[in-house]
Amino acid sequence: MSRIGKKPVPVPAGVTATVDGQKVVAKGPKGELFFVANDEVTVKLENNEVVVTPVDASKDARAKWGMARTMISNIFTGVKDGYERKLEIHGVGYRATLQGRNLQLALGFSHDVVYQPPEGVSIACPKPTEITLTGIDKQVLGQVAAEIRGYRGPEPYKGKGVKYAGERIVRKEGKKK
Structure with missing residues (x-):
């Protein structure tokens, strides 16, 4: 289990996030960024948090789980603070x-x-x-x-x-x- 991947990514104040399939778009005061997640993980927006989960228990899906969560966290930080x-x-x-x-x-x-x-x-x-x-x-x-x-x-x-x-x-x- 990914310790990083398990944590949901909270959407910071001043940032709007939209999830369209595998694509996460973040708009903030500094600009706009997007990240397209791999097909091995699913991305959902729930309660102003982005939740990333693996599709199955394969080693490949678990490997991409934590990375996808970190990339989404990075785009939120980038559009808010830079x-x-x-x-x-x-x-x-x-x-x-x-x-x-x-x-x-x-x-x-x-x-x-x-x-x-x-x-x-x-x-x-x-x-x-x-x-x-x-x-x-x-x-x-x-x-x-x-x-x-x-x-x-x-x-x-x-x-x-x-x-x-x-x-x-x-x-x-x-x-x-």
Whole structure:
């Protein structure tokens, strides 16, 4: 039994939810998102709560049960409050600036990297070594953060590169004489 899947998802105040078959649509102050559940689970709206149940007791249905409940919870949080992801840049000469909506990164290459974010994701640079990403879709926001980090991930010897805020980089010992 899924401990997460058993809990119903309460619809937050200020958010309207509609369930049409396998599709759950959430509208809130930040925008509108939807999630289409797999056919292995059923989704119902009861007493201002979304209830997810598996179709049968198969291993596949039980595996998708908790994931569907979490995805529905994430879209409710996204349209109500939104999500934020922070990245930090470490290294001499490494910095980030905004060019309109695009992010320009100086990461030690012979050229600056220009990243164009997808719709629904906004980028801010409060400091040259800090990037703040905001949006309502948790999956898209995580993908954007991973793409920016992928340009120059943190290396284990000096810790230079782009890393998530709060990420701990396991450092290696350098060469010995």
